[in-house]
Amino acid sequence: MMEYERYITIVFLSAFALVGTVGNILVLYGFTRCRQKFTSSLFILTLAGIDLITCVITIPSTIAMEVLDFVVSFDIVCKIYHFLVSTTIPFSAFVMVAIAVDRYFCICKPFAKVMTHYRVWIIVASLCITSICLGMLSCLNYGVYQNPDNTYDNLLDRNLSSAAGLNKDMEAKLLELLRELSAHDKNDLLSEPFNTFKCQESAMLLGDEFFSIFQKIYSCFYGLSCILVIIIYSVIYRFILKRRQRRLRMESFPCCTFRVPHNGHESENTEVMYLSQDASVVVEDRDKNHNAENQRQLVRSESSERNRDKFSLGHEKQERIRRNNIKTAIMLSLVAFVFIVAFLPAWLMKLRLIKINVVVFNMYFIYNVVNPFIYAFMNPDFQMQLKEVFLNLCR
Template sequence: MDDETENLVVLVLLGIFSVTGSIGNALVIYIYSRKRDITTSSLFILTLAGTDLFTCLIIIPYNIVVLYLNYTLYYELPCKLYMFLITCNVPFSAFVMVAIAFDRYFCICHPFLHAITIPRAKIIVMIMGVFACILGIMTSLTHGIFSIIDPPSLNITVNDVINSTMSSYISQKNVNDTILGNSSVTPSLSTITTSINETVSSEADIPEGYGPGMCAPSTEIFNSTVTYIYQKIYAGFYLISFLIVLILYGLIYRSIHIRRALKAKRKRSSLFPASPNEYSAVDTQMTVLNNGHEIDGKDADGQKKFRKKSLGLKEKVFYANIRTAAMLFIVTIVFLIAFLPSWLMAHDLVPFSKILFYMYFIYNVANPIIYAFMNTSFRDDLQAVFKRICNSK
């Protein structure tokens, strides 16, 4: 597939993501914001939906324009704004995933601790947002507009000047690498100009798709050492977030497994006691369970009668937390899978493909679909919304 066809496919895909993601996330915000009982999980879901909606309405269309212009923006502000948007949005989503994992861990493993309350969750979201914005600002300051004036004393073209000093630094995915924290650093524009005036004496191959006015990595504000350290830290946030989420959901699974094992053990001991003396007077008055039913005396033939067991409030809350944790775990897995190919490409671990790279935006579209499949309450509310829309027509 040639570059022109590949770019067209990417632009079409991003356009589809923008439209479908905007509609889906707007519905999520509408439904969850109307709920009377706002929980911490609902707050984090609203945060994710708001981030995804902003991405689909603003960042993806901006990305379409930048890709169509081949990163040739000519002005510093659009360049820095673009880098700010795409690099504060991604880590913020990762931070929210970590916060969700902590919230589910405390709800299931330590339900009486109440570590994350609604006010605390709002503060956590604000802190994560500020920190993500700081990362976006740092990234925007490491980029600028590439612009070199052709020295009048040299009878060469601008492209000749660019290629003589940039061929060893620039690749097609410079800007893409920065999004996910690649550690490659390009020289500052002043260094390039000095090198041109001192060393350019012959022509070489012109770097494909690169020229004056392009938004590209730069060390004009921060030197190469600072930029290198920052990019390493930025890239490390993904690995750290992944490990934290993996550990927390592992602890959640362990807690659920232990609880189910203890419940099964109590059930077996109640059905097959070793001797009648093992039960105290209080124990004999407790309800005996059998496969989710309660024993309710005996019938005329001496056989045990069973009636449907009704779950207590604590059990209902526990199982509701498990269902929510399962749904949000799937959201996290989709996030990790969507970004993994781009992260690997940015670190040159797999061959670069522009189409596959920009597929990470599918994550911003997938969440409403996950809620619709795994949350019956959301599905019912969604059907009610569609019915109201149809009836209004």
């Protein structure tokens, strides 16, 4: 790695750590002060907690590793660093999928009541435990100690492969091989693991076969999470568009809607007369019945008016909740999009599908920094909390 690449990486990682720490603290402060905590708020708090841990611990650890060029003396330091990195990444990916599922039920199945606060915490705890297990398995594939058998074989393979096809220089290459081998006692190399003082991939504990299989499985979690998120949000937006088209058709053709009359109104308006020898009594009874009927109609009209008002208010409340759910879904889908874009280059480099560049590889940390800005621009409640914070600081 070029020196200037290391310096650039250290500079932008330092900026990420500073900005991300302040931003995620504000997110945690703002959303914990909200009176009503919806399921989306709980997921946002979880993401903010992951991002804060990343900005406070993981990014500074990465800066230290870059400064040291991953040269460390203790194996536990190397394993702890890779545990932090390999735990927070899948945890964020799993939470992204859980958020997409939550938005699906809130928008497409609002009366199912699948996602409750208790279930959200159970889901978050389960995803956290799963991510910790993945992180523990992953960190065991890194270390400063190397298998001596592999080291000796790699030493031979490197020199023999470089000498292949160079008949003219074959003798010189073989002499170089002998000189390199003479610097190490083969018996010593094959006796016990040795400390390379370099934090790197090491299959010494779990074996080469397990390391290869686990790396593929671990990489698949990112790809699978991205596919699930894209599919779920596509279903959500398709549902929203179909609902909007249906509403537009109803508003464009109001003549096609029918008003259902109240049952029994016509029969109740029938006048009842009582026979009597006194005509005044007949008239009086008729007037009394007529007045009583008018009073009943007045009560019924007032009752129906109140019912219509209640229905109208209930309908407006449902529409307001639906619009808020859609806005939240748009905001969180943008968070998912940033996650996919930020981690894609590092994922491709890890699979060795594109050339490794240290600066581009570490740019995935930008995901942990930009989330507070997305919440700030797209969440009015969070904006109000920020204004309160700044007003309190200015006093």
